Amino acid sequence: MKKATTTEAKTKEIVKKHGRDKSGLIAILQDIQEEYNYLPKEALSAVGNELEVPLSRIYEVATFYNTFSLNPRGRYLVEVCAGTACHVQGAFNLKDRLQRDLEIDCGQTTKDNMFTLEEVRCLGCCSLAPVVRIGGNIHPYLTQNEIPGILRNYRKQG
Amino acid sequence: MVNFIIDGKKISAEKGTMVLEAARANGIDIPTLCAHEAVSRSGACRLCVVEMKKGKRAKIVTSCLYPVEEGIIIETKNERVMNVRRLVLQLLMARCPESDVIRDLASQLGVDAQPRFAADEDKSKCILCRSCVRVCEEVVGVSAIGFSCRGADKAVSTPFNEDSAVCIGCGACAFICPTGHIEMETTEETRKIWGRTFKMKTCDVCGRYFAPEDQLKYISKKTGVPLKELAVCTNCR
Numbered sequence: 001m002k003k004a005t006t007t008e009a010k011t012k013e014i015v016k017k018h019g020r021d022k023s024g025l026i027a028i029l030q031d032i033q034e035e036y037n038y039l040p041k042e043a044l045s046a047v048g049n050e051l052e053v054p055l056s057r058i059y060e061v062a063t064f065y066n067t068f069s070l071n072p073r074g075r076y077l078v079e080v081c082a083g084t085a086c087h088v089q090g091a092f093n094l095k096d097r098l099q100r101d102l103e104i105d106c107g108q109t110t111k112d113n114m115f116t117l118e119e120v121r122c123l124g125c126c127s128l129a130p131v132v133r134i135g136g137n138i139h140p141y142l143t144q145n146e147i148p149g150i151l152r153n154y155r156k157q158g
Numbered sequence: 159m160v161n162f163i164i165d166g167k168k169i170s171a172e173k174g175t176m177v178l179e180a181a182r183a184n185g186i187d188i189p190t191l192c193a194h195e196a197v198s199r200s201g202a203c204r205l206c207v208v209e210m211k212k213g214k215r216a217k218i219v220t221s222c223l224y225p226v227e228e229g230i231i232i233e234t235k236n237e238r239v240m241n242v243r244r245l246v247l248q249l250l251m252a253r254c255p256e257s258d259v260i261r262d263l264a265s266q267l268g269v270d271a272q273p274r275f276a277a278d279e280d281k282s283k284c285i286l287c288r289s290c291v292r293v294c295e296e297v298v299g300v301s302a303i304g305f306s307c308r309g310a311d312k313a314v315s316t317p318f319n320e321d322s323a324v325c326i327g328c329g330a331c332a333f334i335c336p337t338g339h340i341e342m343e344t345t346e347e348t349r350k351i352w353g354r355t356f357k358m359k360t361c362d363v364c365g366r367y368f369a370p371e372d373q374l375k376y377i378s379k380k381t382g383v384p385l386k387e388l389a390v391c392t393n394c395r
Binding site: 044060 | 291305318324
């Protein structure tokens with residue numbers, strides 16, 4: 001018998017909260033991602049064992065949705081909106097600036113594990129374009145010049 | 159019994175029969191890639207399209223998934239159907255330029271590769287019909303493989319592209335694959351599939367290698383037949 005790791009124990013707890021029902025798979029994966037910022041491999045195996053769903057099915061769901069990440073993410077997820085309204089307002093310039101300031105490409109995480117940069121489609125607040133969401137906070141009407149200050153604030157918060 | 163017409167021929171078939179089966183039972187050939195009697199249907203390859211006429215309306219349907227209905231008129235080879243089928247083949251050829259199966263089907267229908275559909279280089283021979291995934295789930299029952307990602311990145315793989323712990327090396331996925339995408343390397347003593355190498359077992363009677371050890375263990379576990387009884391190949395049983 002393999003010794004239960006902490007990830008496994010935590011995952012079991014989350015699965016139990018959702019009533020061990022396989023129809024709640026996405027909600028379970030969302031909660032796991034909430035906990036770890038990404039979906040650890042051991043957690044997916046544990047979900048499979050708990051729900052009696054083959055790992056291949058869970059992997060299908062986990063890779064299908066863009067919201068799930070199988071790679072570790074930083075403390076703050078930086079999402080640059082690339083929807084129509086934001087694109088027209090020059091969101092691509094914000095993306096370039098963020099890539100330069102964070103010294104990473106889209107989809108990558110900074111060395112200090114603080115930020116993960118991602119491009120997303122519409123965030124649903126087109127009237128505030130161009131928009132960047134950092135760690136769940138919307139930054140409306142963002143300009144390039146504000147970016148260094150905002151990043152500094154998040155770094156300070158830790 | 160349900161009465162209907164396929165290509166001008168009066169046919170009757172049991173309720174619930176698919177148009178494809180009814181046609182085949184009456185000697186009318188409809189090309190398919192993904193329809194296989196061992197697994198459920200998905201209508202993924204779209205080659206089996208036919209025109210279904212009910213009253214004044216005619217529409218294109220996949221014959222492998224369309225149950226027969228009283229009084230419908232099916233056309234399997236008229237111009238409209240052939241146009242759709244040719245287009246499907248052009249797209250399949252663009253996706254899998256290496257596939258002999260698709261190329262043969264195309265040449266039978268006189269379809270050439272179209273420059274407007276740029277050929278994919280990274281998809282190998284996979285048409286994403288999901289037959290392998292279904293046979294692994296429905297027939298074998300281990301679900302070792304599945305789709306990963308979506309859209310242009312969609313592919314068949316084991317979870318995390320790693321050696322699957324549940325795969326038994328039976329090779330059902332390679333067998334059912336209509337285009338020969340799934341590769342299985344076999345030598346006398348080993349079998350390599352999905353990146354994992356399986357040890358083959360010798361028959362207790364004739365000493366010939368006949369099945370992967372993991373597969374026999376799985377069968378024994380599932381059926382309750384002792385492993386010893388399974389250690390004899392089908393020829394010696």
